[in-house]
Amino acid sequence: MNGxxxxxxxxxxxxxxxxxxxxxxxxxxxxxxxxxxxPASASAAVHATGTLQGASWRIDIPAHWNHRLVVFFHGTTDxxxxxxxxxxxxxxxxxxxxxxxxxxxxxxxxxxxxxESGSRDSERLRRYFATRYGTPRQTLxxxxxxxxxxxxxxxxxxxxVYAGALSLCGAVQPSDGLLERGFALRAAFDFYFPGLxxxxxxxxxxxxxxxxxVAKIQAALDSSPxxxxxxxxxxxxxxxxxxxAIIASVTDDxxxxxxRLHGNPFDNADxxxxxxGDDYALNDGVRRYTADPRAAAWLSRWxxxxxxxxxxxxxxxxxxxxxxxxxxxxxxxxxxxxAGHAANFVQQYVDQEGHCVFTPQQIGRAFHELTQWVDxxxxxxxxxLPR
Numbered sequence: 549m550n551g552x553x554x555x556x557x558x559x560x561x562x563x564x565x566x567x568x569x570x571x572x573x574x575x576x577x578x579x580x581x582x583x584x585x586x587p588a589s590a591s592a593a594v595h596a597t598g599t600l601q602g603a604s605w606r607i608d609i610p611a612h613w614n615h616r617l618v619v620f621f622h623g624t625t626d627x628x629x630x631x632x633x634x635x636x637x638x639x640x641x642x643x644x645x646x647x648x649x650x651x652x653x654x655x656x657x658x659x660x661x662x663x664e665s666g667s668r669d670s671e672r673l674r675r676y677f678a679t680r681y682g683t684p685r686q687t688l689x690x691x692x693x694x695x696x697x698x699x700x701x702x703x704x705x706x707x708x709v710y711a712g713a714l715s716l717c718g719a720v721q722p723s724d725g726l727l728e729r730g731f732a733l734r735a736a737f738d739f740y741f742p743g744l745x746x747x748x749x750x751x752x753x754x755x756x757x758x759x760x761x762v763a764k765i766q767a768a769l770d771s772s773p774x775x776x777x778x779x780x781x782x783x784x785x786x787x788x789x790x791x792x793a794i795i796a797s798v799t800d801d802x803x804x805x806x807x808r809l810h811g812n813p814f815d816n817a818d819x820x821x822x823x824x825g826d827d828y829a830l831n832d833g834v835r836r837y838t839a840d841p842r843a844a845a846w847l848s849r850w851x852x853x854x855x856x857x858x859x860x861x862x863x864x865x866x867x868x869x870x871x872x873x874x875x876x877x878x879x880x881x882x883x884x885x886x887a888g889h890a891a892n893f894v895q896q897y898v899d900q901e902g903h904c905v906f907t908p909q910q911i912g913r914a915f916h917e918l919t920q921w922v923d924x925x926x927x928x929x930x931x932x933l934p935r
Contacts, residue, residue: 594650597631600676603669604655606631607677608641614648617684619674619702619710621666622653623693623904624801629655643912647919650684652677660804663723663850666698674709688922689713690915692904693872696720697851699861700880707858712922714915715863717904719872721879722852724813724844726872727805730798731814731837733783736821737795739834740775741768749812749837751803757796766792774826782824785873794870805847811840813847853880855887862894862918862928864910868901894921896933 594609620641622629631653641651654673658665678684689710691699696718703713719726734748744764746752755761769776769792780786786794806812817836824830865874877895884893896917898910906914910933917928 594681595633595637597633597635600654600669600672602657603665603672604628604630605653605669605673605676606635606655607650607652607673607681608637608645609650609681610645610648612648613650615682615684616649616686616688617674617677618644618649618651618688618690619670620651620653621670621689621691621695621698622655623691623695624661625656625659627659628657631655639908640906640911642908644690644915646912647915649688650677650681660808661694661723661727661801661847661850663694663697663701666694667701670698670702686711686922688918690716691718692716694719696863696872697723700853700857701851703859703861704854704856707856710859712860712918713862714918715861716906716911716914717865717869717872718863718877720853720863721876722848723850724847724852725879726876727798727801727847728814728816729783730794731802732816732819732821733779734795734799734802735816735834735837736779736782736824736830737765739830740772740779744768745799748799748802748835749814750806751799753803753807755799755803757793757800762792762796765795778824778826778830782821782830784823785868786870790870797871805843809840809843809846811843812837813839813843815839815844853883855883855885855889857884857887857889857892860892860894860918860921860927862896862914862921864906864914864933865895865897866900866902866905867897869903870901871903891927894928894930896928896931898933 593611594607596607598605637645644651652673654666654670656662656666656669674687687710689699689702690713696715697720699713699715699718700720703710738745738748746755776788776791780788780791783791802814815838816834817838821827821830821834863877865877867874874897881890881893881895884890896914898906913935914933917934921927
């Protein structure tokens with residue numbers, strides 16, 4: 549997912565979605581480099597930035613703050629997000645701030661699959677906010693893409709802190725299963741186009757999912773419509789317009805994790821490819837890889853849900869999300885159900901294509917659904933997001 553945001557950039561531009569940024573959960577410590585903004589009051593809004601132990605952060609508090617806080621988790625980025633005092637507030641937060649909620653977001657101290665550091669850095673920020681501006685009377689979570697995994701983890705580990713959560717195109721299912729799927733797609737691509745992208749284990753350190761790489765993959769797919777159709781049928785969530793970018797991006801995710809973990813966390817040795825329309829040949833010819841046990845264990849730890857969901861979590865997804873497929877969230881729903889907490893989870897959707905292509909209005913509507921639910925209102929109905 550490191551490059552997955554790039555994979556659907558065309559779709560986001562076409563749909564004019566809000567920009568993706570996210571938060572984590574925060575804890576103690578002192579801030580350095582914070583902008584000199586006074587505490588929130590009835591007449592002065594706060595827009596502050598700073599750094600906590602190597603992680604950039606941003607705090608936005610409306611003038612009419614209702615003393616409720618939203619901790620936001622962003623998705624994967626190649627490098628840590630750095631906030632500037634000159635940056636305007638993202639439109640995605642307009643409905644939240646207009647409702648009187650404060651928003652805090654950490655840029656994390658690491659890029660890539662930053663579940664571990666994102667959790668730690670955001671908890672520091674949450675605690676710093678409470679020390680600087682006062683303990684909120686209610687704290688909620690909100691996040692996008694990888695931020696969904698951060699949300700699920702925070703809801704499980706800190707039910708005494710968080711009253712509810714909104715996940716937007718969230719990667720809430722077990723992380724290894726989601727990322728293994730991309731690895732298996734790249735291995736299948738190599739079966740049809742051997743040697744085109746170089747080795748998969750390990751991916752070369754200088755590999756980049758840039759426009760040149762995407763164009764090379766696209767040219768190969770165009771040269772063999774049969775292979776392209778087989779890959780699309782097996783993967784299920786992509787189309788001919790974005791498959792090349794997805795293959796380029798999941799390869800970069802593989803490179804990032806292999807380098808970070810000093811081993812390959814992915815495995816397709818026991819996978820039987822089904823649904824490609826070319827299953828016999830694909831299974832007979834695809835190269836099989838086994839995972840490094842230590843690397844695989846780290847990825848499982850960061851992160852596999854345990855389903856201990858004690859408070860409401862609303863998940864909103866695009867039906868045609870090619871990066872974090874909407875049907876994968878059902879795995880999380882089953883985990884929560886097995887743990888006895890199915891009543892605290894609802895998934896809704898919008899009829900759109902792309903990864904996290906929600907409008908601020910749709911985010912605002914989903915956030916309203918969540919806050920009503922948290923405040924003892926009706927449980928949202930699963931299905932299409934109400935207008």
